[in-house]
Amino acid sequence: MGSLFTTGRVTQSSTGGGVASGTVLPAGTEITGITSGAVFLDFVAGTITLPAGSPTPLVRPMQKNLNDLGLNQCQSIGIWVSDADAICQIGSAVTLADHNLSRVVNNYGFSNVTITIPANSTPDATNQIFFMGSTDNWLGYAFPKISHQRGKIDSASVDAVTTVLSKHVGAYNQFIITTYNNDGANSLDMQVQFSEDGSTWFADSGYAGSVTLAAGAFDAYASSIEHHFIRVVINSTSAGNSADFEVFYNFVKDKGDSGL
Numbered sequence: 001m002g003s004l005f006t007t008g009r010v011t012q013s014s015t016g017g018g019v020a021s022g023t024v025l026p027a028g029t030e031i032t033g034i035t036s037g038a039v040f041l042d043f044v045a046g047t048i049t050l051p052a053g054s055p056t057p058l059v060r061p062m063q064k065n066l067n068d069l070g071l072n073q074c075q076s077i078g079i080w081v082s083d084a085d086a087i088c089q090i091g092s093a094v095t096l097a098d099h100n101l102s103r104v105v106n107n108y109g110f111s112n113v114t115i116t117i118p119a120n121s122t123p124d125a126t127n128q129i130f131f132m133g134s135t136d137n138w139l140g141y142a143f144p145k146i147s148h149q150r151g152k153i154d155s156a157s158v159d160a161v162t163t164v165l166s167k168h169v170g171a172y173n174q175f176i177i178t179t180y181n182n183d184g185a186n187s188l189d190m191q192v193q194f195s196e197d198g199s200t201w202f203a204d205s206g207y208a209g210s211v212t213l214a215a216g217a218f219d220a221y222a223s224s225i226e227h228h229f230i231r232v233v234i235n236s237t238s239a240g241n242s243a244d245f246e247v248f249y250n251f252v253k254d255k256g257d258s259g260l
Contacts, residue, residue, distance in 0.1 A: 002135035003069055005043055007031060008061035015055065027063040030080075030130040032151070036119040043074050043133055044111050051117075053125055066111065066135075073109040074133045078102065078143030081115060082128040082251075084171035089114040101171045101253055102145050107137040120198065122166035122231065126151055148172075150250040155182060157242035158234055165247050166231035168198070172251040175230055177221045181213040183243035188213050190234045194227035201231065212237055213245075 009027050012019055019025070019032060037051030046065025050058045066072055079088050080102045088095040088103055091110030095103050097118075117127050128149055132141045149172075153165055169175050179190050189210035193201040203209075204221075211219055223230070236242040 002075070002140060003064055004141060005046070005062050005064050005074065005133035006131060007048065008046070008063040010057065010060045013056050019055065030128055031060070032128045033125050034117065034127040034129060035125045036117045036121070036127065039115040039117065039129060041113040041115070041131065041133075042111075043113075044072065055125075069135070071135060073111050074135055075109055075137045076104075076106045076139040077110070077113065077131060077133040078104045078139055078141065079113070079115065080130045080144070080147060081117065082126075082149040083117055083120055083168050085118045085120060085168055087116045089116070099170045101147055102143060104139060104143050106139060118168075120166075120168035120229070122163050123153065126167075146254050148250060148252045148254075150248075152249075153247040155244040155246050157183075157236075157244055158188075159236045159240060159242040161233060161235045163231050164234050164245075165249060167229065167249070167251065169226075169230050169251055170228040172253050173226065173255055174252045175223045176250045176252070177230075177232060178218055178248045179213065179221075179232060179234070180218040180246045180248070181215055181243050182246055183215045185215050186241045186243035187215060187217075187237040188234055188243040188245055189237050190219060190232060192221050193231050193233060195229040195231075196227060198229045201229075204230075210235070213243075215243065 006028050011024050015021050033055045035051045035053040040049040044066045046062040048060045084099045085097045087097050090113050191207045191210045192204045195201045
């Protein structure tokens with residue numbers, strides 16, 4: 001069995017993706033809180049470079065590199081990206097934005113990979129990636145096709161109609177969103193909306209009119225129909241009386257090879 005390459009041990013020195021500042025991430029940990037843009041994997045040097053605005057350090061180590069092994073190419077790789085519209089350039093080969101979360105390429109020599117993540121998410125810095133490369137022609141790792149993305153949007157008062165969470169969910173089978181009004185006094189109005197093109201939005205079933213959450217109340221949403229985009233829109237119930245809130249989300253892929 002050849003050598004496997006993945007994320008190395010790193011201390012993340014800024015908050016992002018639900019990880020506290022100064023957290024030590026062990027080797028093999030997925031990278032969270034990534035902004036849209038290009039993630040560059042250099043297997044020769046053994047480095048991962050994240051787009052500006054992602055949690056620091058922006059340049060992170062892999063747990064191995066080709067230089068130390070006296071090699072100049074890997075031969076197989078598996079990549080998981082939380083946004084299924086991402087495009088992966090593996091050496092000179094380019095994968096399609098084909099609504100898959102996981103991509104596995106075997107028997108193909110390469111030394112670097114660029115993962116281009118589109119600006120589909122609100123907040124932007126909520127993308128996640130994981131990869132496993134190998135010097136074998138066939139990836140000696142059972143790369144998962146079942147996966148999920150989860151996270152939390154911290155409290156933020158709004159006094160106008162505001163999109164606080166928006167995601168491309170075309171490859172997930174179910175999306176679960178809990179909106180919690182943790183304000184001490186004021187209520188808020190919220191709505192779950194879906195879209196097939198990312199620009200024209202419709203209120204989901206049960207949200208034709210805004211749902212009002214009193215202080216301390218929550219709304220638990222679980223999808224019953226797979227759509228391509230989903231978002232949560234929030235407004236104060238009464239002008240000038242905004243409420244603090246939190247949004248927890250969990251997007252699950254538990255069947256099939258691809259989404260919509």
